Amino acid sequence: MSWKGDYVFVIRNLVLKDFRIRYRNMSLGVFWSLLNPLVMLGVLVFVFTRIFKNPSPVYPVFVLCGLVPFNFFSSAWISSTTCIVDNAGLIKRVPFPREIIPIATVLSTTIHLFLQIVLMLGFALAYDRPPNRYWMLLPVVWLPAVAFLCGLGLICSGLNVYMRDMRYVVESVVTVMFYLVPIFYDFSLIPERFRTIYSLNPIAALVLAQRTIILAAKAPPETLMWKLSLSSLGMLGLGLLVFQKLKRRFYNYL
Amino acid sequence: MTVIQFNNVSKIYQRHSGQRLLRDHIREWFRRSEAQSFHALEDVSFRIEAGERVAIVGQNGAGKSTTLSLMAGLSWPERGTVSVSGRVAALLELGSGFHHDLTGMENIKLNASLLGFSRKQTLGMIDEIIDFSGIGDFIHAPIRTYSTGMVMRLAFSVAINLNPDILITDEILTVGDAAFQEKCLGRIQRFTGAGKTMVSVSHNPGMVKTLCDRAIWLDHGRVVQDGKASDVLEAYADRFAVSA
Numbered sequence: 001m002s003w004k005g006d007y008v009f010v011i012r013n014l015v016l017k018d019f020r021i022r023y024r025n026m027s028l029g030v031f032w033s034l035l036n037p038l039v040m041l042g043v044l045v046f047v048f049t050r051i052f053k054n055p056s057p058v059y060p061v062f063v064l065c066g067l068v069p070f071n072f073f074s075s076a077w078i079s080s081t082t083c084i085v086d087n088a089g090l091i092k093r094v095p096f097p098r099e100i101i102p103i104a105t106v107l108s109t110t111i112h113l114f115l116q117i118v119l120m121l122g123f124a125l126a127y128d129r130p131p132n133r134y135w136m137l138l139p140v141v142w143l144p145a146v147a148f149l150c151g152l153g154l155i156c157s158g159l160n161v162y163m164r165d166m167r168y169v170v171e172s173v174v175t176v177m178f179y180l181v182p183i184f185y186d187f188s189l190i191p192e193r194f195r196t197i198y199s200l201n202p203i204a205a206l207v208l209a210q211r212t213i214i215l216a217a218k219a220p221p222e223t224l225m226w227k228l229s230l231s232s233l234g235m236l237g238l239g240l241l242v243f244q245k246l247k248r249r250f251y252n253y254l
Numbered sequence: 255m256t257v258i259q260f261n262n263v264s265k266i267y268q269r270h271s272g273q274r275l276l277r278d279h280i281r282e283w284f285r286r287s288e289a290q291s292f293h294a295l296e297d298v299s300f301r302i303e304a305g306e307r308v309a310i311v312g313q314n315g316a317g318k319s320t321t322l323s324l325m326a327g328l329s330w331p332e333r334g335t336v337s338v339s340g341r342v343a344a345l346l347e348l349g350s351g352f353h354h355d356l357t358g359m360e361n362i363k364l365n366a367s368l369l370g371f372s373r374k375q376t377l378g379m380i381d382e383i384i385d386f387s388g389i390g391d392f393i394h395a396p397i398r399t400y401s402t403g404m405v406m407r408l409a410f411s412v413a414i415n416l417n418p419d420i421l422i423t424d425e426i427l428t429v430g431d432a433a434f435q436e437k438c439l440g441r442i443q444r445f446t447g448a449g450k451t452m453v454s455v456s457h458n459p460g461m462v463k464t465l466c467d468r469a470i471w472l473d474h475g476r477v478v479q480d481g482k483a484s485d486v487l488e489a490y491a492d493r494f495a496v497s498a
Contacts, residue, residue, distance in 0.1 A: 013360075090350065164275055
């Protein structure tokens, strides 16, 4: 198929579409993107400072450093998994590169991510963690995460066409991940023998990098950054490769 | 110049195709049974030259829509090859790719970009698209508020004004009021007059006679006859008369 279109223009339009559809009929608009993390934050802070005693004075910032990456992973992963099936009408009727759909879906969740990062940095300021020069590393930490999710989204959206219960598998994994990612607890609490497994978890790596930058005002370890970048590129490559195979029979199965 | 070429094309659907759950895959894995298959197209070959106006006729289930989906690059054949050169605009279903919560204007941009046009090209053509559709001020309202005819006019207007090399339509010109149909016909004639190619599926013999010079008659996934539109239509009508 020879589609010689303007990828940037299509992705822009699709992201705008998602954004408009989601907010056009909402009186609170983008505030909804912030409401969910704020409520979660309130609950977690209540439980882990009032019920379980916690001496950390910056606990809300600490939690947000974990919650923001987790929210991005879960919403981007779930929405990209169902995106091909959700857009079946488009896939069956308009010939354009199918890869665009999962990628645009992941990119439209980055709008919410951006708002939540602003919220997180706002809390950092309020809790006496002023900007330091390592804040400039934050995009370097986030970019691989977005690439990683594009790869993951490509694979899962393709598989979901052939096995419609894929989305339930993803939803269950996300629920479990909430506890397995150090969101409301610290890395130092993890027993030595489980640390290697934890370091393989890309969300955990992201959380660790953010806490090092924002709370400790230090550069994250170089090995961590390398692992994050390489695993993300690998995932994106794998995603594109697998999707190439899967997309040929979308028409028959949608 | 040949713009569309089908070489011994077969399109096979598995009977179970469609919604499947993990348990279906597991069951199949254990049984290792061959799934029942259905040949939507069998060993179909033809070529379409630039500037031809081709109708595909046949009864329901003959493989017409499957043929269009292969031409449009929406699906791949299980056997044989399909080659298409040039930019294709496919109007297979009214307003596919339109989202009812977006305004007409937003839908034009989205649709144009999906059809492969840059931002600049789209903005350059947008006035003509709106003008041709006759939507007027509604262009800034969500298309949820449009009538079926208005959606159809907008969809057609986008596809034809984007000036593709090949226009593929599936039984769409029978919708809309007489005045707009007249306008579409005029526009299609201008389009094909400029050496562009058109392939359309139609059940309307009158439409086929005025719009097309060639017809391909499909039956149960095979080509029965391929030739001058009037000849093929006559043969098709005869067959129908005998069985009726």
